[in-house]
Amino acid sequence: MTSVDGFTGDPPAVIVTSLDNAAVGVRLSDRQSFDDDAVHYVAEAWSPGLAARVDEVVAWIWDADLAAFLTELAADYRGWEGERTWKTHDGDLAVSAVFMPTGRVALTWTLRPWPDIAGGWTASVTSCPEAGEQMSSLAADVRHFFARESQ
Helix, strand or coil: CEEEECCCCCCCEEEEECCCCCCCEEEEEEEECCCCCEEEEEEEEEECCEEEEEEEEEEECCCCCHHHHHHHHHHCCCCCCCEEEEECCCCCEEEEEEECCCCEEEEEEEECCCCCCCCCCCEEEEECCECCHHHHHHHHHHHHHHCHHHC
């Protein structure tokens, strides 16, 4: 399940929770655009016993687009074989998607700040939206989050 904060004057945020367990989720928030080439934002993941946060995820305009990745998943609502993946250029946020026989998509969100530094950490949570409408809604929410006019 996704929700978008920010329609009441608050800064926009996307919250993705698991349909099976609302105690598992991801939040993209605190979007800032410092220049025309990149958007900086915060990514958080939580689950019972886990709270992880990356304070400066960077979405470059020339990077593969997270909203486009999610839109492609939604368009393939009848399913696919194997795993599909997306990640930021710096590798500090990654999403993998596996189509499940139940008609849901297992989205694993992985936070990995400073991936090239020894001694770093990685945290992952998985949400399972329905393949069609819920994936389309998530893609639209993410597109709105990154839109320049929603700043």
